[in-house]
Amino acid sequence: MYRTHNCGELSLKDIGKKVILSGWIQKIRNLGSLFFIDIRDYFGITQLIIYKKSVKKNISLGKEFIIQVKGKVVERLSKNYNIPTGEIEILVYHIDLLNSSLSPPFTIENQTDGNEEIRMIYRYLDIRRNPIKNNLMIRHNLALETRNFLSKNGFLEIETPVLINYTPEGARSFVVPSRTSPNKFYALAQSPQLFKQLLMIGGIDKYFQIVKCFRDEDSRSDRQIEFTQIDCEMSFVEVHDVLVFFEYFIKHIFKKIKNIQLNSFPCISYSEAIKMYGTDSPDIRFDMTFVELNDLVKREKINLLKTQELVIGIKIQKCHNIHDNDQINFFLKKIENKNFFWIKCLSNQTLPSSNINFLNEKNLKIFVKYFKALPGDLLFFSYGKKRKTREELGKIRLKIADFLNLKNSKTFQPLWITDLPLLEWEEQSKKYKSVHHPFTSPKEEDLHLLEKYPKNIRSKSYDLIINGIEIGSGSIRIHNKNIQNIIFKHLGLSQKEIEHRFGFFIKAFEYGVPPHGGIAFGLDRLVNLLEGNKNIKNFIAFPKNNYGKDIMTNAPSFLEKDKLKELHIR
Structure with a gap:
């Protein structure tokens, strides 16, 4: 038995108990005939008091060494009310060294002396620190609360493929060579967009997934090349239905995770946002x-x-x-x-x-x-x-x-932005591109503009902005084959390209597509916002740096020639 208790649970009620603890050494204070050790595990810290004469083994110890101790719980004379175990300590009569450690490259403390780069290289050490560990616990609680809430409201969690065929969705895709199909490639999914729409065509009424997505874009403090989103889709809904339900969802999350009661979310159009604030992501605090x-x-x-x-x-x-x-x-x-x-x-x-x-x-x-x-x-x-x-x-x-310090991180002001443009003209490529994605439905009152004036069409889209940060984005989807084909043509896709990229999807339109819509929330951004942090890396166990590199595993890296040959790459 490595332990009878963890390092965060013992208190005055346990006085006199014989216990076994295991963990990392946080601090050592050597006073000659006796020394104090703070032992740490996932659950907390407990102080040990060790008389050298009472411990048979004369072992050498250091910070981050892993030890197992046997001893008795006694009342602590100099109490530390900042930690749950601060009123007791363990009088140790036996100690075993389970594993030694090199001297850490930075201090494993709440306030560390390690810069971001060194902490990313030794991320497994960084996770030992309470701020990062607690962030991961908060992220877990958010994901758990999301699953429970959506499940109770009739959403079915379904996994969709990660390796898919390349389809233009706006951002650049990562591609993966196929060993068994020479000169052919998969793409890593930028989102489950087409598959969740196919689930609606398949008769699923409400779907959700907490899913990894991949976009070959520049990383920054609020964006990673691989990220997690709370992806949702619903059948037989219009814009109002989606906004009402997911306002309810976000309010629930804030109440459960932070005990914050949000007010009703105002809703303004994209054109109003640009006119009033000069941006489609206004901060209205x-x-x-x-x-x-x-x-x-x-x-x-x-x-x-x-x-x-x-x-x-x-x-x-x-x-x-x-x-x-x-x-x-x-x-x-x-x-x-x-x-x-x-x-x-x-x-x-x-x-x-x-x-x-x-x-x-x-x-x-x-x-x-x-x-x-x-x-x-x-x-x-x-x-x-x-x-x-x-x-x-x-x-x-x-x-x-x-x-003027007007941005209070403890104040949250959500805002729906609706009616974003359907398409925007790209001068460099001389063609239109989707503002959201190619499957976003135009507003009915603008359909007459579809053939000749596409840049004037508003879409049935909506973004959730909180404190100037885009937290969620979604739309009502196209469920009419003819409209979908017109959009594809405005995007400059030939009939052959449409068939090659989206043939399976267009074929599904022949079998009765229900009106449907959905939304995706950035989980990384949402938890970062909830905690008033400025960097989503602090809420990802093993993040990439701002150049999209994993400097701990040294990814991406070169492949050996024989591996390239196996993948039919020269």
């Missing part, structure tokens, strides 16, 4: 919606601005903590866009920045009056071409929020 000023600058005949395609502004209230121009100028240096200016309102005057010498005092007062700005308020403006002006002020809005 703070206000600062855009105000269009074209009519004002034309009416007041404000030079330069009156000729611009778009002039917009935002108001930031009560910035009394910014006392002088130096603070603002320091902030402005971080903003690359030069087509903007700001006005700060003081009790007796307005102080413009130096880059707006084309505005006189009268102009400044016009803006202050229009925004009903009060002393301490800041006004920011951007002007130029419509799309770029909105994008740039959207970026400035977020930088202002960071500068």
